[in-house]
Amino acid sequence: MSLEYRIAAFVVLSAAVMFADNRFDYLDRVRYTLGFLTAPIFWVADTPARVSYWIDDVFVSHGDLIAENQSLREELLFAQRELQLLAGLASENQRLRALQEASASVEGSILSAEIINVSNDAGSRRILINRGSQHGVVAGQALLDAHGLMGQVVEVFPFTSWVMLITDSRHGTPVQVNRNGERAIARGSRSEIPELELEYVPDTSDILVGDLLVSSGLGQRFPKDYPVAVVTSVVHDPGLAFAIIKARPLAQMDRTRHVMLLELPTNEAEVAPVEGSVPAWVEVTQGQKPVEPGPSGVSTDAEIQVDDAVSQTITADTTAAVPGDTPAADSATSPETSSEDMPLPSELADIVPEPPAGQD
Numbered sequence: 001m002s003l004e005y006r007i008a009a010f011v012v013l014s015a016a017v018m019f020a021d022n023r024f025d026y027l028d029r030v031r032y033t034l035g036f037l038t039a040p041i042f043w044v045a046d047t048p049a050r051v052s053y054w055i056d057d058v059f060v061s062h063g064d065l066i067a068e069n070q071s072l073r074e075e076l077l078f079a080q081r082e083l084q085l086l087a088g089l090a091s092e093n094q095r096l097r098a099l100q101e102a103s104a105s106v107e108g109s110i111l112s113a114e115i116i117n118v119s120n121d122a123g124s125r126r127i128l129i130n131r132g133s134q135h136g137v138v139a140g141q142a143l144l145d146a147h148g149l150m151g152q153v154v155e156v157f158p159f160t161s162w163v164m165l166i167t168d169s170r171h172g173t174p175v176q177v178n179r180n181g182e183r184a185i186a187r188g189s190r191s192e193i194p195e196l197e198l199e200y201v202p203d204t205s206d207i208l209v210g211d212l213l214v215s216s217g218l219g220q221r222f223p224k225d226y227p228v229a230v231v232t233s234v235v236h237d238p239g240l241a242f243a244i245i246k247a248r249p250l251a252q253m254d255r256t257r258h259v260m261l262l263e264l265p266t267n268e269a270e271v272a273p274v275e276g277s278v279p280a281w282v283e284v285t286q287g288q289k290p291v292e293p294g295p296s297g298v299s300t301d302a303e304i305q306v307d308d309a310v311s312q313t314i315t316a317d318t319t320a321a322v323p324g325d326t327p328a329a330d331s332a333t334s335p336e337t338s339s340e341d342m343p344l345p346s347e348l349a350d351i352v353p354e355p356p357a358g359q360d
Helices: 001-022 028-045 047-058 062-103 349-353
Strands: 107-117 126-130 140-144 148-156 161-165 172-177 183-188 196-202 212-215 227-235 240-247 259-263 282-284
Touching: 047 161, 107 212, 126 148, 172 227
Parallel strands: none
Antiparallel strands: 107 126, 107 259, 107 282, 126 161, 140 148, 140 259, 148 161, 172 183, 172 212, 183 196, 196 240, 212 227, 227 240
């Protein structure tokens, strides 16, 4: 048989085998067997490439390892920095949400503020906030945080204000026991511990450890029924006519930064911010969320805005005069070195009874 006939026969046979395999899958087992037998051949053929990769991994240079290690250290440092920033933002967001929820429990106009300084006078407990007369702040306004009453404004400057905390020994806060409505005056402790002392409470009064003290609303300076403190100690001394009662303030005075100011009633003071000043007062009603003031470009809810002019006015606070001071020498003194004899900022300071004879 000639070569041409042989080639033609093989072509016809190949076509028939391919047709049969495609239609009836006759050669599946044959293909599986051939693949199993040729696997070692492919593994041997791939050996040089695998050996080359292994040599590159084993004999990599010491300098390359040092450079890669340094690069990974820098990336880890940047990642840790971003993680810390995110944690700080999450914590701040949580505090702002708590402040916004607390604003729904008071009625009237509120203004968000931020604590920017703390008095370093050992005999005074006062803080500086970044809101002043340019924002409509007036003396006597109550300062609150998300947990309780903090104090009230005692000195107002154009862009900042000094606030006397309720733990100051010169501050008196009208409170009542939330359990039974019994009223008292809570004055700041004269000790180093920032706590409150209930003054001239009869020894027969029904006040127990753990009772919640809320603002009574007398004097119309502080919002009614806002948390103030929790009673921590009640001492009944048979030799004294009054019980010795101490309470722990609920406001986080040494930790919080974001606070809110409550507008005075219209018969006390008229809040009139200067035109174009920011932010605006937000009107809220008890039990409702704060209402946005409208499309005026100012902040809403508990968003905190820090004025650019605060840094320029902090240095001027120590020389500004308190409105109503008559002696010229008093206007030049620092607000942190006020006299111990200055009256209580609360309206109820004038009705605090004098201690009876033989009592301190």
